[in-house]
Amino acid sequence: MFQEYFGEEHRLLxxxxxxxxxxxxxxxxxxxxxxxxxxxxxxKKAAQAGFLGLEYPQEYGGTPADKLMVVALIEEFVRQSGxxxxxxGLFSHTISMPHVNHLGTEEQKRRFLVPVLxxxxxxxxxxxxxxxxxxxxxxxxxxxRDGDHYVVNGAKTFITSGCRADFVxxxxxxxxxxxxxxxxxxxxxxxxxxxVSKKIRKMGWHCSDTAxxxxxxxxxxxxxxxxxxxxxxKGIMVNFQNERLSLxxxxxxxxxxxxxxxxxxxxxxxxxxxxxxxxxxxxxxxxDMATQVEVAREFNCRVAAKMDAGMDxxxxxxxxxxxxxxxxxxxxxxxxxxxxxxxxxxxxVVERLYRDSRVLSIGGGTTEVMKEIVGRMII
Numbered sequence: 001m002f003q004e005y006f007g008e009e010h011r012l013l014x015x016x017x018x019x020x021x022x023x024x025x026x027x028x029x030x031x032x033x034x035x036x037x038x039x040x041x042x043x044k045k046a047a048q049a050g051f052l053g054l055e056y057p058q059e060y061g062g063t064p065a066d067k068l069m070v071v072a073l074i075e076e077f078v079r080q081s082g083x084x085x086x087x088x089g090l091f092s093h094t095i096s097m098p099h100v101n102h103l104g105t106e107e108q109k110r111r112f113l114v115p116v117l118x119x120x121x122x123x124x125x126x127x128x129x130x131x132x133x134x135x136x137x138x139x140x141x142x143x144x145r146d147g148d149h150y151v152v153n154g155a156k157t158f159i160t161s162g163c164r165a166d167f168v169x170x171x172x173x174x175x176x177x178x179x180x181x182x183x184x185x186x187x188x189x190x191x192x193x194x195x196v197s198k199k200i201r202k203m204g205w206h207c208s209d210t211a212x213x214x215x216x217x218x219x220x221x222x223x224x225x226x227x228x229x230x231x232x233x234k235g236i237m238v239n240f241q242n243e244r245l246s247l248x249x250x251x252x253x254x255x256x257x258x259x260x261x262x263x264x265x266x267x268x269x270x271x272x273x274x275x276x277x278x279x280x281x282x283x284x285x286x287x288d289m290a291t292q293v294e295v296a297r298e299f300n301c302r303v304a305a306k307m308d309a310g311m312d313x314x315x316x317x318x319x320x321x322x323x324x325x326x327x328x329x330x331x332x333x334x335x336x337x338x339x340x341x342x343x344x345x346x347x348x349v350v351e352r353l354y355r356d357s358r359v360l361s362i363g364g365g366t367t368e369v370m371k372e373i374v375g376r377m378i379i
Contacts, residue, residue: 005301010072017073020049021080029083032207033352036199038086040122040164046090047119056101060109061117067304071249078253079260082349084356085205087250092161093117094246096125096169098239099184103227112167112186124165126156126187126213127236134369136171136236137179141215143172145222150174150185152218155197158363162211163199165189170215175230184232186224193218204355241313243364244321245303251324251360252296255331258353259289262338285334292327300324315377318370325361332357 024045032038046052047061054070056062077087093116100113115121132139141154152172162168168187175181187194197212227235266282303316335350336343343350361367 005068005305006072010069013069013072014076016049017051017076018080020046020051021077025081025083025086029081029086029207030346032086033083034206036206037164037209038089038207042090043122044119047117052091052093052119053117056097056113056117060101060113067245067308068301070246071301071304074246074249075253075256078250079257082257082352083207084250084254084360085208088160088205089208092125092165093123095160095239095243096123096167098242099169099226099235100186102238103184103235108186108224108226116167121166122161122164123167123169124159124161126159126162126168126170128156128158130155130157130212134365137182137233138177139171139173139182141170141172143174143183143185143220145174146219148222149219150222150225152185152187152193152215152220154215156213156215157211158200159211159213160208162213163196163209168194168213169226171232171236179233181230182233182236183229184226184235185220186226187215187218187220188224191218191220202359204352204358240365241307241317244317244370245300245307247360247364248296248300248303248317248320248324251321251328251357252293252300254353254357254360255289255293255296255324255328258328258331258335258350259286259293261348261350261353262286262289262335265339265342282338285338289331289334293331296320296324296327315374318365318373321361321364322367322370322374325357325367328357328360 024042043052050063051073053062054065054073058064074087078084081087097113097116100108104113116123127136127139129139129141141152141156143150143152156170159168166189168189170185170187172183172185173181174183193216195214197214200210200212202210226232263286266286300320303313303320306313306316332350332354336354339348339350342348345351
């Protein structure tokens with residue numbers, strides 16, 4: 001399937017991910033869900049397996065790869081582990097370190113990027129604020145230049161890996177109002193004035209820590225500025241395309257797993273003396289699920305291929321996120337319904353898929369924001 005997109009290298013990566021998850025994740029995932037976090041040494045193991053460095057230069061410990069390699073990694077990791085929360089926690093550097101890679105100096109890359117790709121340090125992205133979620137241009141956290149430092153005051157919320165991060169790539173206001181006054185600073189969490197105000201309890205993604213962060217007269221070296229002052233907004237927007245593709249792929253991978261689990265259950269469960277799969281109403285539901293999943297997956301792969309070709313996919317990736325999340329929402333709903341009472345029990349993976357999937361149409365820009373982006377481009 002999809003030979004026009006995936007080749008032998010992608011298959012080998014999938015095999016590697018499958019073995020890794022079977023060995024390092026599956027035996028522990030329920031324990032991690034209950035504890036609300038996974039062990040730090042999983043980062044090191046994932047780095048040693050070659051997963052954390054995909055798309056990054058070799059000189060910093062990375063492995064250059066096409067976008068479809070990332071699609072293959074996400075698909076296999078989500079389908080084998082049954083946890084988008086674990087994926088997003090373990091790979092939180094994919095939304096925080098691209099800014100260092102693309103905008104950072106050689107010294108910054110050695111100091112921040114190298115230890116993260118080696119699994120020795122944890123990185124997170126600090127953009128969302130209590131009063132500014134998808135409206136990035138109106139964020140309020142301020143950084144004022146004072147000699148060789150910036151003094152940072154403000155708050156960030158819904159920060160993935162924020163409780164344990166060593167570095168936070170932080171969007172701050174260094175200039176006037178709007179997008180042109182935003183810069184990016186790497187804040188080391190050992191800096192006086194930085195604190196984790198609280199660990200956020202969530203509907204899903206239980207094993208992925210999510211934090212609210214506080215900055216009170218936090219003195220950050222000016223050497224931690226990524227790129228030029230007041231030019232951080234563009235960097236944030238460029239990487240949003242990668243994040244939105246990732247979320248779209250997570251959505252179709254979740255829907256694929258929900259479908260697979262539903263087919264398995266329908267074949268094994270009996271009602272009124274016949275397998276559930278023998279009832280036309282249920283078969284048709286499965287067909288609808290399969291059709292929607294196939295379309296979402298095909299479109300996401302197409303968008304990834306366009307990204308690899310250097311094409312502007314702002315419209316397409318926004319559409320992909322809208323469509324895949326909608327498909328996922330319906331698939332996990334139907335999967336729980338097909339499982340009946342068992343779908344409501346934590347011992348069945350569809351219960352976790354149902355909870356975890358809800359955030360996919362919120363994170364990285366809500367469905368409503370995606371529609372505004374597309375709307376402005378087509379009208």
